[in-house]
Amino acid sequence: xxxxxxxxxxxxxxxxxxxxxxxxxxxxxxxxxxxxxxxxxxxxxxxxxxxxxxxxxxxxxxxxxxxxxxxxxxxxxxxxxxxxxxxxxxxxxxxxxxxxxxxxxxxxxxxxxx
Amino acid sequence: xxxxxxxxxxxxxxxxxxxxxxxxxxxxxxxxxxxxxxxxxxxxxxxxxxxxxxxxxxxxxxxxxxxxxxxxxxxxxxxxxxxxxxxxxxxxxxxxxxxxxxxxxxxxxxxxxxx
Numbered sequence: 001x002x003x004x005x006x007x008x009x010x011x012x013x014x015x016x017x018x019x020x021x022x023x024x025x026x027x028x029x030x031x032x033x034x035x036x037x038x039x040x041x042x043x044x045x046x047x048x049x050x051x052x053x054x055x056x057x058x059x060x061x062x063x064x065x066x067x068x069x070x071x072x073x074x075x076x077x078x079x080x081x082x083x084x085x086x087x088x089x090x091x092x093x094x095x096x097x098x099x100x101x102x103x104x105x106x107x108x109x110x111x112x113x114x
Numbered sequence: 115x116x117x118x119x120x121x122x123x124x125x126x127x128x129x130x131x132x133x134x135x136x137x138x139x140x141x142x143x144x145x146x147x148x149x150x151x152x153x154x155x156x157x158x159x160x161x162x163x164x165x166x167x168x169x170x171x172x173x174x175x176x177x178x179x180x181x182x183x184x185x186x187x188x189x190x191x192x193x194x195x196x197x198x199x200x201x202x203x204x205x206x207x208x209x210x211x212x213x214x215x216x217x218x219x220x221x222x223x224x225x226x227x228x229x
Contacts, residue, residue: 009154034217043118043204043220044157089156101147101172102218106156 003027004092006105015114019077023090023105026071030092034102035064035075038087047088048075080112116140120205120221127195127228135190135224137205145208146188147172147218148180150201157204163188195228202226 005024013019023033031052036044050057050064050073057064063076077084090105118139127133139146147162149172159172161180169180177199179191188207192199202225206218 006156036218041222043206043222044218045220046217049217091157101159101162101170103159103173104149104157106154 002105003030004090004103004105006090006108008108009106010109010111012111012113013080015082015112016079019075019080019084019110019112021075021077021088021090021108021110023073023075024071025073025092027092027094028068028071030094030103032093033064033066033073034091034093035062036089036091036104038089038107044089077110080110082112082114085110085112118205118207118219118221120203120224122224123222124225125227127192127226129196129228131195132191132193133195134192135203135205135226136187137189137221138187139205139207139219140186141207141209141219142185143207143209143219144185146182147206147208148178148188148190149204149206150174151204151223152201160190160203195226197228200226200228 003026034049035047037047038044048059048062066073087107087109089107091102121136144165148160149157151157158174163169163182166185181189202223204223205221208218
């Protein structure tokens with residue numbers, strides 16, 4: 001049973017426009033949410049995160065919004081650039097006696113055309 | 115500044131063969147992780163180690179074993195490889211041993227094919 005869901009496998013936008021990537025989760029015990037970006041043949045790299053006690057976090061062109069009541073978060077990229085073309089993974093953290101681990105969604109492939 | 119180093123980068127195995135994927139980090143991180151990435155499946159956690167001497171199962175641990183050799187190194191072993199284990203394997207480490215907001219640093223991956 002998937003706890004972190006990215007229902008859109010792909011998204012295409014034009015350069016300069018806004019990109020909105022969505023993510024839903026089922027576990028209300030998640031305490032942190034993160035977005036990772038992955039280029040082909042490379043490992044994922046951290047992009048931005050948000051605590052479950054906040055509803056917005058902004059870092060330059062990237063903003064993450066969290067709606068806890070809907071168990072939904074989104075990543076906004078404004079303006080989108082061709083270099084943003086990559087796979088974006090939504091992830092959530094859980095903590096138990098063994099430590100902390102991340103659960104990832106399946107990813108959304110963003111294509112930004114010039 | 116190496117970060118997280120995985121070896122080998124590519125490997126082809128025959129069904130039933132065994133092998134160990136190596137991972138080392140030079141950031142003095144406490145936590146280390148092994149993930150696999152399959153088309154349309156995202157990244158799935160195989161095993162993780164919150165600190166030296168501890169390991170725990172993730173989402174898909176069957177068919178794998180791990181060893182946290184020391185703080186730097188975390189290896190993943192396939193005792194009897196199966197075609198279903200064909201995947202890209204990523205090792206990661208984190209500087210937050212037990213708190214929230216884990217920010218993982220990933221290696222560049224090992225592409226494994228089991229024939």
